[in-house]
Amino acid sequence: MKARELMNIARLSLTLGDSRYAIALLRHLLAHLPHYLEARLLLGDLLAEKGEVEEARRQGEVVLAVDPVNYEALQGARLLSRLSARGAATEVGPPPGGGEGLRHTLVLAEALWRGARWREAKRILAGLEERHPSCLRVKLMLADILLQEGSDVEGASLLHEAQILDPSMKVARELFGGLHSDFLEMDVDLPLPEGLPLGPEELQVLLGDEGYRKEEIDVEEVPAGPLAEEEADQIPDVEEEAEPEAAVTPFEGWPDQALAEEDEPVEVVDLLVTEEWPHQLPIDEGALEEAPRESVEESETLVTPSLRKDTPSLRPMELIVTSKFRLAEKYGPDGFMRIEEKLSELERATKGLQVKRVYVDEGSTLDGLEAVDPTDPWAVKALIDEIDERLQAEGREAKFLLLVGGDDIIPFCRLPNPADDEELEVWTDNPYASRDDNFLLPQRAVGRIPDGKKEGILLSLLDVAIECHGEASKGRLTGMVAGLMRGLRRSPSSLGLSAEIWQEASQAVFEAIGNSKGLEISPPFTDQEFLERHTQVPPLAYFNLHGVKEAAYWYGHSSSGEELDFPIALTPLNLAWAEVSGAVVYSEACYGAHLREGSADSSISLAFLAKGAKAVIGSTGMAYGALMPPLSGADLLGRNLWLGLKRGFTIGEALLRAKLGLVEEMAERQGFLDGEDQKTILSFVLYGDPSLKAPVVASPSQQPSRAEISCPSVVCGMRAQDSVEVDEEVVAKVRKHLAEKVPFMAELELKVVSQSLCAKGCSCGGGCFLRQAPLGVKKAPPNLVFTSERLTPLPGDGTL
Numbered sequence: 001m002k003a004r005e006l007m008n009i010a011r012l013s014l015t016l017g018d019s020r021y022a023i024a025l026l027r028h029l030l031a032h033l034p035h036y037l038e039a040r041l042l043l044g045d046l047l048a049e050k051g052e053v054e055e056a057r058r059q060g061e062v063v064l065a066v067d068p069v070n071y072e073a074l075q076g077a078r079l080l081s082r083l084s085a086r087g088a089a090t091e092v093g094p095p096p097g098g099g100e101g102l103r104h105t106l107v108l109a110e111a112l113w114r115g116a117r118w119r120e121a122k123r124i125l126a127g128l129e130e131r132h133p134s135c136l137r138v139k140l141m142l143a144d145i146l147l148q149e150g151s152d153v154e155g156a157s158l159l160h161e162a163q164i165l166d167p168s169m170k171v172a173r174e175l176f177g178g179l180h181s182d183f184l185e186m187d188v189d190l191p192l193p194e195g196l197p198l199g200p201e202e203l204q205v206l207l208g209d210e211g212y213r214k215e216e217i218d219v220e221e222v223p224a225g226p227l228a229e230e231e232a233d234q235i236p237d238v239e240e241e242a243e244p245e246a247a248v249t250p251f252e253g254w255p256d257q258a259l260a261e262e263d264e265p266v267e268v269v270d271l272l273v274t275e276e277w278p279h280q281l282p283i284d285e286g287a288l289e290e291a292p293r294e295s296v297e298e299s300e301t302l303v304t305p306s307l308r309k310d311t312p313s314l315r316p317m318e319l320i321v322t323s324k325f326r327l328a329e330k331y332g333p334d335g336f337m338r339i340e341e342k343l344s345e346l347e348r349a350t351k352g353l354q355v356k357r358v359y360v361d362e363g364s365t366l367d368g369l370e371a372v373d374p375t376d377p378w379a380v381k382a383l384i385d386e387i388d389e390r391l392q393a394e395g396r397e398a399k400f401l402l403l404v405g406g407d408d409i410i411p412f413c414r415l416p417n418p419a420d421d422e423e424l425e426v427w428t429d430n431p432y433a434s435r436d437d438n439f440l441l442p443q444r445a446v447g448r449i450p451d452g453k454k455e456g457i458l459l460s461l462l463d464v465a466i467e468c469h470g471e472a473s474k475g476r477l478t479g480m481v482a483g484l485m486r487g488l489r490r491s492p493s494s495l496g497l498s499a500e501i502w503q504e505a506s507q508a509v510f511e512a513i514g515n516s517k518g519l520e521i522s523p524p525f526t527d528q529e530f531l532e533r534h535t536q537v538p539p540l541a542y543f544n545l546h547g548v549k550e551a552a553y554w555y556g557h558s559s560s561g562e563e564l565d566f567p568i569a570l571t572p573l574n575l576a577w578a579e580v581s582g583a584v585v586y587s588e589a590c591y592g593a594h595l596r597e598g599s600a601d602s603s604i605s606l607a608f609l610a611k612g613a614k615a616v617i618g619s620t621g622m623a624y625g626a627l628m629p630p631l632s633g634a635d636l637l638g639r640n641l642w643l644g645l646k647r648g649f650t651i652g653e654a655l656l657r658a659k660l661g662l663v664e665e666m667a668e669r670q671g672f673l674d675g676e677d678q679k680t681i682l683s684f685v686l687y688g689d690p691s692l693k694a695p696v697v698a699s700p701s702q703q704p705s706r707a708e709i710s711c712p713s714v715v716c717g718m719r720a721q722d723s724v725e726v727d728e729e730v731v732a733k734v735r736k737h738l739a740e741k742v743p744f745m746a747e748l749e750l751k752v753v754s755q756s757l758c759a760k761g762c763s764c765g766g767g768c769f770l771r772q773a774p775l776g777v778k779k780a781p782p783n784l785v786f787t788s789e790r791l792t793p794l795p796g797d798g799t800l
Contacts, residue, residue: 003029003032003033003036003167003168004168006025006028006029007029007036007038007039007168009025010022010025010026010029010039010042011042013025014046019046019049019050022042022046023043023046023047026039026042026043026046027043030043032191033167034062035062035066035164035165035166035167036166036167036168037062037063037066037067037070037136037166037168037170037171038166038168038170039168040059040060040062040063041059041060041063041070041072041073041076041170043056043059044056044057044059044060044063044073044076045076047059048076056076057076057077060073060076060077061077064077065134066134066135066136066165066166067135067136067137067166067171068102068103068106068135068137069103069106069107069110069137070171102128102132105124105128106128106135106137106138108124109121109124109125109128109138109141110137110141110175112124113125113141113144113145118145118148118149121141121145122142122145125138125141125142125145126142129142134165136162136165136166136171137171137175139158139159139161139162139165140158140159140162140171140172140175140176141175142158143155143156143157143158143159143162144175144176146158159172173315173352174315314392314395314396314397315354315395315396315397316353316354316396316397316399316400317353317354317355317356317391317396317397317398317399317400318350318353318354318355318356318398318399318400318401318402318690318691319355319356319357319358319384319387319388319398319400319401319402320343320346320347320355320356320357320358320402320404321358321360321380321384321401321402321403321404321410321432322343322357322358322359322360322403322404322405322409322410323359323360323361323374323405323409323410324336324359324361324362325361325362325374326361326374326375326405326408326409327339327405327409330408330409330451331455331458335455338455338459339455339458339459339462342459342462342463342466343357343404343462345462345466346462346465346466346469346689349465349466349469349470350469350691351469353400353691354396356387358383358384358387359371360372360374360379360380360383360410361373361374366383366387367387367390369383369386369387369390374409374410374411375411376411377410377411377412377413377414377431377432378413378431380410380411380432381413381431381432384398384401384432385435388435388444398444399444399445400444400445400446400447400650400652400689400690400691401432401433401444401445401446401447401690402446402447402448402449402689402690402691403429403432403446403447403448403449404448404449404451404458404462405448405449405450405451405458406448406450406451406452406595406598407427409451410448412427412428412429412620412685413427413428413429413430413431413432413439414426414427414428415428415431415439415682417621417675417679418675418678418679418682418714418715419622419624419675419676419678419679420675420753420785421622422622423621423622426620426621426679426682426683427620427621427683427685428620428682428683428685429446429448429685429686430442430446430681430682432444432446433445433446433656438711439682440659440663440673440678440681440682440711440714441660441663441711442656442659442660443656444656445650445652445653445655445656445690445691446652446656446685446686446690447615447651447652447686447687447688447689447690448685448686448687448688449461449462449465449687449688449689450595450598450606450609450687451598452595452598452599452600452606453597453598453599457598457600457606457610460610461609461610464609464612464613464614465688465689465692467612468582468614468689468692469689469692471582492514492518492538493513493514493538493539493540493696494510494513494514494518494538494539494540494541494542495514495520495534495537495538495540495541495542496510496513496514496518496519496520496541496542496543496544497519497520497521497522497525497530497542497543497544497545497569497570498510498519498520498521498522498543498544498545499521499522499544499545499546499555499556499557499569500521500522500523500556500557500558500559501557501558501559501627502544502557502625502626502627502635503519503521503559504627504628504629505544505625505626505627505628505629505631505635506519506542506544506635507519508629508631508635508639509542509544509631509635509638509639509642510542512639512642512643512646513540513542513642513646514540520533521556522545522555522556522557522567522569523556523558523565523567524567525556525567525569526556526567526568526569527553527567527568527569527570527571527573527574530569530570530574530578531574531577534574534578535577535578535579536578536579536580537575537578537579537580537583537585537613538583539582539583539584539694539695539696540583540584540586540642540645540694540696541580541583541584541585541586542586542587542638542642543570543585543586543587543588543589543592544587544588544589544625544634544635544638545557545569545570545587545588545589546566546589546590547587547589547590547591547592547594547604547623548590548591549590549591549594549596552571552572552596552601552602552603552604553568553569553570553571553604554568554569554570554571554587554589554592554604555567555568555569556568556569570604571604572600572601572602572603572604572606572607575604575607575608575611576607576611578611579611580608580611580612580613581611581612581613582612582613582614582695583608583612583613583614583695584613584614584615584617584645584651584688584694584695585605585608585613585615585616585617585618586617586618586638586641586642587604587605587616587617587618587619588618588619588623588625588634588635588638589618589619589623590619590621590622590623591618591619591620591621591622592604592605592616592618592619592623593605593616593617593618593619593620593684593685593687594620594621605618605687609687609688613688614651614688614692614694614695615651615686615687615688615689615692615694616686616687616688617641617651617655617684617685617686617687618684618685618687619634619680619683619684619685620683620684620685621679621683622679622683623679623680623683623684624676624679624680630669632666632676632677633676633677633680634680634684636661636662636665636666637658637659637662637680637681637684638658640654640657640658640659640661640662641654641655641658644657644658645693645694645696646694646696648693649693650690650691650692650693651686651688651689651690651692651693651694652686652689652690652691653690654694655684655686655690659681659684662677662680662681663677663681663711663712666712667712671712671713672712672713672714672715672757673711673712673713673714673715674714674715675715678714678715713757714757715757725752726752731752752785753785
């Protein structure tokens with residue numbers, strides 16, 4: 001039996017109301033793994049409830065010896081000290097596990113690390129590692145920095161040492177979230193416990209007859225494991241780790257405020273939110289003196305924003321959100337039961353992340369909240385926000401959100417179209433990703449597993465997600481070996497296919513994941529060449545082609561002359577003959593994420609998913625990009641996405657950060673978001689589980705730093721519809737530019753509109769106002785925007 005399984009059974013026994021049985025299981029686990037901190041903390045709580053103060057205190061001391069700023073252990077130590085002092089009439093002493101100077105230095109180092117100031121953090125952490133070699137948090141943060149710098153061997157070695165200090169990796173999960181998750185899944189086989197007290201009958205199926213005792217015995221008679229007698233030698237001595245109290249008054253609010261006086265509620269204080277704390281922290285000067293002397297200048301990194309101020313107290317979760325009644329209505333009771341079984345299997349397959357399933361129209365899954373109408377996306381969003389608020393109050397957060405079903409199960413949100421094109425509204429999942437009403441700054445990583453006309457499509461896509469989670473649990477080493485084998489076979493790790501007219505921009509995007517010379521160009525490339533050359537789609541696949549709503553194909557586009565050529569570049573049939581399992585697909589095609597009749601035969605994105613692609617990212621409507629650098633719109637989003645995946649973020653996190661990176665880049669470049677920027681952020685959606693990672697080995701040297709951003713001003717989509725008259729000389733200059741870049745558009749009729757920034761007093765009535773807070777200097781947009789259109793018949797069924 002695995003240690004994690006035993007831990008879960010202990011928690012289950014508590015849920016069933018049997019704390020004695022849980023204590024016996026925890027003692028058995030700690031007898032074999034004395035450093036399992038998660039078990040120590042739980043056992044300490046249970047012993048304290050029984051009044052065994054000294055033994056409970058010892059459990060906390062073991063934790064603080066390796067993690068001096070562990071909040072649970074600090075709180076427990078102070079409360080237990082008060083209990084002891086009350087009984088013995090003595091003063092409350094300082095918590096064990098090192099002096100306040102060490103704790104404050106750790107808080108400072110963690111703040112620098114979370115703020116992506118890695119060089120400064122590394123200086124402090126290197127000194128702490130030398131002075132306090134058993135400090136778990138130091139090893140973890142230093143390992144992360146080394147891995148980011150490309151020092152994989154040293155970083156992996158520190159992670160291994162951290163695993164030894166805490167096989168449960170509780171602290172690591174709190175620090176890293178989804179990062180380095182493959183390293184953190186170490187689990188240990190334990191012998192089945194023998195001689196346990198009589199436990200709940202519900203656990204017999206989990207432990208079997210060998211581990212489940214049917215006769216009552218005393219808990220204290222549970223035999224110790226082989227490591228029990230050596231436990232004291234293996235656990236760092238608390239007294240030796242302690243250092244004198246710093247001669248500085250701790251800053252207000254920590255840790256004493258977290259441990260209220262008797263009869264006062266206990267309040268958790270966020271260490272990283274207090275604005276004045278950097279000026280009040282007493283720093284362990286020894287850590288700085290003995291650290292390597294390095295420059296503190298900022299490293300050159302791709303700048304993308306953080307989602308919010310991270311706090312170590314919030315544990316990431318994934319919410320699986322769907323509608324029970326709409327699934328049952330569409331697929332029947334038997335079909336729903338098969339889908340529910342697959343959802344349960346997906347929950348079990350998701351390792352290292354707590355999963356909660358939510359049926360928005362079934363109150364029994366909502367923990368007392370009211371069910372909502374699944375046809376109302378805004379009611380669904382409000383429910384998700386309320387669930388997330390409750391989770392945060394419990395120290396957790398909905399970091400990942402997986403919507404199950406297409407628009408007729410959990411609907412897309414409809415927003416006014418901010419761009420000047422023929423569409424009236426944008427179908428988007430961004431509101432579900434936002435914790436407020438600003439849908440341009442998502443805060444949750446959202447993905448969707450769509451369905452089709454038949455139940456089998458949804459079941460097969462759930463199977464893909466289950467299989468991908470199973471492969472992820474095999475660990476990073478497996479991925480590295482697979483990468484080496486791919487290199488030996490000289491198989492490409494990426495595929496790129498672009499319309500000729502967008503070749504320059506596409507090369508700038510594709511070079512993030514492959515050699516730009518390897519980008520396929522259409523024309524001359526067609527769907528026939530795809531059949532001949534690409535029987536296996538590599539792990540990363542990039543497409544910058546035309547798409548239309550009424551056709552199932554993606555098209556190329558010639559760039560020379562006035563005669564247009566739009567060859568068919570990709571069809572669903574191409575994928576029927578190709579192996580695409582595990583691929584992550586990004587498409588800039590218009591309607592690249594349009595599911596067209598819910599059939600893999602009529603939708604390229606659904607065909608990719610049905611053939612086993614891990615994820616497809618595309619637009620639900622018209623998409624925009626550049627002819628050449630500087631990149632904008634879908635091009636900029638795609639490049640940010642690829643860099644995020646190479647950094648090691650999950651697919652959902654990478655897309656979220658790519659959107660925020662687009663906001664920051666355009667705010668810096670032009671001071672506002674125009675309609676095309678806004679539509680790009682809203683219309684691009686993820687089909688697939690957002691908590692999965694791309695099948696590539698991360699390159700820590702290419703990583704985004706974290707920076708807080710706010711939403712810049714936006715161009716009002718409603719006030720940009722009225723045409724204006726302009727001087728013929730200006731029109732002539734525009735036509736000359738078109739003749740040089742896109743000659744087939746030079747003689748077309750031009751529509752000219754003026755742009756205005758939206759504000760609360762905007763004459764549009766605030767219909768496109770998104771509660772934005774200006775970022776930097778507020779710039780006025782260009783006065784005029786020129787557009788033109790030309791309808792061209794396409795091969796197949798479409799018109800472009």
